[in-house]
Every structure is written in C-alpha cells, then in structure tokens.
Amino acid sequence: MQIAGEMIIGHQAVMGREGFIKAVDPARNAEIEPGFGLASRAELERACALAAGAFDAYRETGLEERARFLEAIAQNILDLGPALIERAMAESGLPQARLEGERGRTVNQLRLFAKVVRDGHWIGATLDAALPQRVPPRADLRLRKIAVGPVAVFGASNFPLAFSVAGGDTASALAAGCPVVVKAHPAHLGTSELVAKAVQKAAIGCAMPEGVFSMLIGAGVQIGQDLVSHPAIKSVGFTGSRHGGLALMRIAAQRKEPIPVYAEMASINPVFLLPGALADDAAKLAQAYVDSLTLGSGQFCTNPGLLLGIDSPELAQFAAAVAAALPAKVGSTMLTPGIHQSYTAGVERLAGQNGVQLLAQGQPGPGACAAQAAVYQCDADTFLRTAALEDENFGPSSLLVRCRDADDLLRIAEHVEGQLSATLHARAGDRDLAARLLPVLERKAGRILFNGFPTGVEVAHAMVHGGPFPSTSDPRSTSVGASAIDRFLRPVCYQDVPAELLPPALSSANPLGLTRLIDGTLHPA
Numbered sequence: 001m002q003i004a005g006e007m008i009i010g011h012q013a014v015m016g017r018e019g020f021i022k023a024v025d026p027a028r029n030a031e032i033e034p035g036f037g038l039a040s041r042a043e044l045e046r047a048c049a050l051a052a053g054a055f056d057a058y059r060e061t062g063l064e065e066r067a068r069f070l071e072a073i074a075q076n077i078l079d080l081g082p083a084l085i086e087r088a089m090a091e092s093g094l095p096q097a098r099l100e101g102e103r104g105r106t107v108n109q110l111r112l113f114a115k116v117v118r119d120g121h122w123i124g125a126t127l128d129a130a131l132p133q134r135v136p137p138r139a140d141l142r143l144r145k146i147a148v149g150p151v152a153v154f155g156a157s158n159f160p161l162a163f164s165v166a167g168g169d170t171a172s173a174l175a176a177g178c179p180v181v182v183k184a185h186p187a188h189l190g191t192s193e194l195v196a197k198a199v200q201k202a203a204i205g206c207a208m209p210e211g212v213f214s215m216l217i218g219a220g221v222q223i224g225q226d227l228v229s230h231p232a233i234k235s236v237g238f239t240g241s242r243h244g245g246l247a248l249m250r251i252a253a254q255r256k257e258p259i260p261v262y263a264e265m266a267s268i269n270p271v272f273l274l275p276g277a278l279a280d281d282a283a284k285l286a287q288a289y290v291d292s293l294t295l296g297s298g299q300f301c302t303n304p305g306l307l308l309g310i311d312s313p314e315l316a317q318f319a320a321a322v323a324a325a326l327p328a329k330v331g332s333t334m335l336t337p338g339i340h341q342s343y344t345a346g347v348e349r350l351a352g353q354n355g356v357q358l359l360a361q362g363q364p365g366p367g368a369c370a371a372q373a374a375v376y377q378c379d380a381d382t383f384l385r386t387a388a389l390e391d392e393n394f395g396p397s398s399l400l401v402r403c404r405d406a407d408d409l410l411r412i413a414e415h416v417e418g419q420l421s422a423t424l425h426a427r428a429g430d431r432d433l434a435a436r437l438l439p440v441l442e443r444k445a446g447r448i449l450f451n452g453f454p455t456g457v458e459v460a461h462a463m464v465h466g467g468p469f470p471s472t473s474d475p476r477s478t479s480v481g482a483s484a485i486d487r488f489l490r491p492v493c494y495q496d497v498p499a500e501l502l503p504p505a506l507s508s509a510n511p512l513g514l515t516r517l518i519d520g521t522l523h524p525a
Contacts, residue, residue, distance in 0.1 A: 021217070
C-alpha cells in the first residue's frame with residue numbers, strides 16, 4: 001500500500017487542497033515525503049454528514065457482523081507488514097521492537113472489543129415485567145444501552161498506533177456502534193494514512209455503511225475545533241496535553257447541544273517508597289525505577305514523575321543507587337521537535353525552583369531531539385508550597401520528595417491532584433502505613449499498583465486508564481480495557497412497546513442469547 005498524502009472520507013481516498021504539510025523525522029529534524037493535503041471545511045462537512053447518515057444503520061448491525069468488522073481491521077493492519085513499522089519508525093523515532101509491540105497491542109485491542117461485542121454484556125439488557133394488579137399498576141419496562149452517535153477521535157502523539165487512528169478510542173467507539181471521524185496527528189501522517197486505509201478496506205469488505213469511518217488531516221487547531229463543534233459529533237476521545245484537552249472541553253460545553261469529551265491529559269503518577277520496601281533492596285528498586293523512567297524516553301502518560309519516601313539511611317541508599325544507575329542511560333530520540341523543546345524547557349523550570357537540587361542525570365543522546373534523563377530532589381515542605389513541582393514534564397524527568405515521616409507522606413497524598421496511577425512499594429511490615437494511604441489514593445487515582453511501576457498498561461477487562469481531574473476530564477471512565485466501550489453508550493427504556501417493535505436484545509424470546517437481568521434476577525444466556 002503506497003502512501004499518497006491522502007485522507008479518508010467514507011469510501012473515498014481524498015487529497016486535500018487547502019495546503020500541504022509533511023511529517024518530520026525527529027532523529028534528523030527533517031521533513032519526510034510526501035506532502036499531505038489538508039482538509040477543507042467542505043471535506044469536514046462531508047465526513048460528518050456521512051457519519052451521521054451511517055449511524056442508525058451501523059448501530060443496529062448484528063453483533064457478529066460488528067465483531068467481524070473489528071477483526072478485519074486488525075488483520076488488515078497486520079497485513080500492512082514491515083511498511084507500517086518502517087514508516088512509524090521514521091515519523092516517531094521509536095525503535096522497531098517498541099513499534100512491533102505497539103502494533104500487537106493495537107490488534108489485540110480490536111480483537112478484545114470484538115469479543116466484548118459478541119458477549120453482549122455491554123448492552124445491559126434489563127426487563128421488568130408489567131404488574132397490572134399492583135396499585136398503582138406498573139408498565140412493562142425494558143432497558144438497553146445504545147450508541148451515542150458519531151465520535152470524533154484525536155490521534156495521540158506518543159502512540160502512533162495504539163492511541164491513534166485505529167487505537168483504543170476508535171476500537172471502543174466502533175464496538176459500541178458509533179461511526180468515527182479521526183483527526184490524524186500531524187506527527188505521524190504516513191502511519192495514519194496506512195492504518196486509515198486498512199480500516200476503510202475492512203469497512204468496504206464487511207459491507208458497513210459508508211461513513212462508519214473517516215480520517216481528516218489538518219494543520220493547527222482549527223480543524224479540531226470545527227470537528228468538536230460540528231452538530232453531527234456526539235462525543236470526543238482525546239489523549240494529549242492538559243491545554244489541548246481543556247480547550248476541547250470548553251468548545252464541547254459551549255455548543256448548542258453540549259457533548260462529553262473523554263480527555264486523558266496530565267499525570268505525574270506518584271510512587272510511594274515505604275520503609276520496608278527500601279530496607280528490602282533499595283538498589284534493586286532504584287534500578288527498576290530508572291528503567292521505568294527512561295523507557296521510551298519517558299513518553300508515557302503513566303511515567304513515574306514523582307517519588308516519595310521517608311528520610312532514612314535506606315532512602316539515602318536508594319538515592320545513591322539512582323545516582324549511580326541513571327548516568328548509564330543514553331538519551332533517545334523524542335517523538336517530535338516540539339515535544340523535545342517542551343521537555344527541555346520543563347527540566348530547566350524544575351532546576352530553577354528554590355529548594356530543588358539535581359540528584360542525577362543520564363547521558364545526552366545522539367540526534368537532534370534526544371532527551372537527557374534527569375532526577376531532582378526536594379523536601380516535603382518545598383513540594384507542598386511550590387505548585388510548579390506538580391506539573392507534568394512529558395519525558396524522562398522525575399522528582400524525589402524526602403519526607404520527615406508518615407504524616408508527610410499522607411499530607412502529600414492528600415495534596416496531589418487527580419492521577420492516572422499511584423504506586424506503593426511495600427512489604428509486610430508496611431501494611432499499617434499502606435492501609436492508611438490506600439483510601440486516600442483510591443480518591444486520587446484510577447489505578448493503584450503495589451510493588452511495580454505504572455508504565456505498563458495491560459489491555460484487559462479489568463484495566464482502568466483514567467482517573468480524577470486533571471488526569472482525565474471524567475473520572476467515571478477508562479480509555480483502555482473493555483469498560484472503555486461504556487463511554488460511547490447511553491441507556492434507553494422501552495415502556496409498553498409492542499413485542500414486534502422491540503429490539504432483539506429485549507425480545508422475550510432472547511434471540512441474541514444474552515445474559516439479562518429479568519425482574520431483578522440475573523438470567524444466563
């Protein structure tokens with residue numbers, strides 16, 4: 001499949017005529033051919049109109065049809081072969097092994113949602129029989145969840161496959177029965193075109209309604225604003241900066257019909273090093289932390305950006321081990337020149353704060369946009385009085401906060417903003433302190449880990465990749481895992497609807513073979 005600089009609008013591949021942009025190889029800070037045509041307002045209108053027109057037909061596709069569509073997308077992505085990985089490497093600076101793993105994750109997400117669709121539990125089929133003899137009588141009531149409508153998905157910079165054109169937001173929205181209009185990220189345009197054409201091929205091959213999927217290309221913020229403002233769009237999936245997420249939330253709230261924005265934004269993911277864990281093996285813990293911090297140039301929204309421990313010889317040993325291990329880490333290329341510039345400025349701001357000292361640095365890396373890892377340290381009082389120390393610095397930098405005692409740990413746990421994750425390193429002797437911290441962290445984070453690091457986010461039924469504001473715009477949802485489908489569904493109650501007009505999920509005969517809640521009792525399929 002050749003990269004032609006095209007976007008996808010329904011069944012067509014279209015070359016925009018509103019100007020051209022090119023992707024950039026961050027290792028060389030040089031543009032990559034070809035140029036990609038930018039979408040006009042007319043092309044955006046066409047994509048949104050097709051999505052609206054496809055909605056009713058697509059949301060009522062059979063469960064097996066929809067599951068096969070998702071599986072066809074997964075297979076088409078695999079069929080792109082080495083060309084996809086090679087283009088993604090050129091556009092992102094990420095190594096081959098990382099991108100092959102990310103492709104596997106993308107395919108697994110699609111296959112997971114195919115299974116979720118087939119299971120049908122997401123429909124939430126619920127039946128309450130009429131009670132005509134009751135005073136007052138009760139009507140026949142039946143409930144199912146339906147798709148909310150067309151979804152705008154914004155490709156993310158840090159995952160050119162797994163959080164992009166056919167990533168988790170797109171997979172979960174399509175699984176729910178929502179057509180999708182993707183705004184491609186300008187950092188990986190060729191990768192986006194290849195994947196978009198794989199989705200389009202699956203839509204045509206599976207006889208899905210035209211408009212079930214489109215992908216637009218634009219420069220600057222205007223196309224994103226126009227997409228979120230469009231009346232056909234009923235929900236938004238976004239992964240990126242707090243600034244970008246808040247801007248989309250404002251636009252969505254100011255519409256004549258406000259819509260939800262599911263934005264995954266900033267997080268510093270605090271890691272609590274309890275005394276028993278430090279005493280057990282501070283050096284081993286330090287190496288694991290350094291490996292997590294520098295993985296992928298720290299370009300993960302779950303990067304461990306904040307460490308907390310109680311001042312002690314063991315914490316000093318941990319800090320010394322970090323100082324010994326980090327200089328061995330050679331900086332690697334960041335995703336874009338802009339991300340690299342922002343990271344460098346963030347490290348400079350961190351270094352300039354009163355009461356903050358440098359603990360350790362990695363080696364500068366080769367190439368134009370290589371990140372140099374850095375760990376700083378301060379005491380608890382400095383952290384609590386310096387708001388800037390809570391800012392996410394996207395990349396391989398972190399802050400170690402030295403606390404006087406357990407009360408300091410609890411004060412900071414109460415103080416920090418909402419997070420995607422919070423981690424406790426603890427042993428049996430730390431159980432009482434962990435028990436005090438746990439209820440606080442439940443209020444602060446969407447995922448709580450023990451004795452690990454948060455940079456691995458498994459695609460599974462129980463995974464939560466979300467959390468209280470400002471880590472996300474809505475703490476009730478997740479962007480990873482089977483529950484991500486819930487973002488794009490809403491409940492509808494059917495009261496005394498004639499049997500012949502009921503949707504199959506609510507028919508008394510249960511032709512779909514669903515597990516259903518009937519008169520308050522769960523009835524297996």
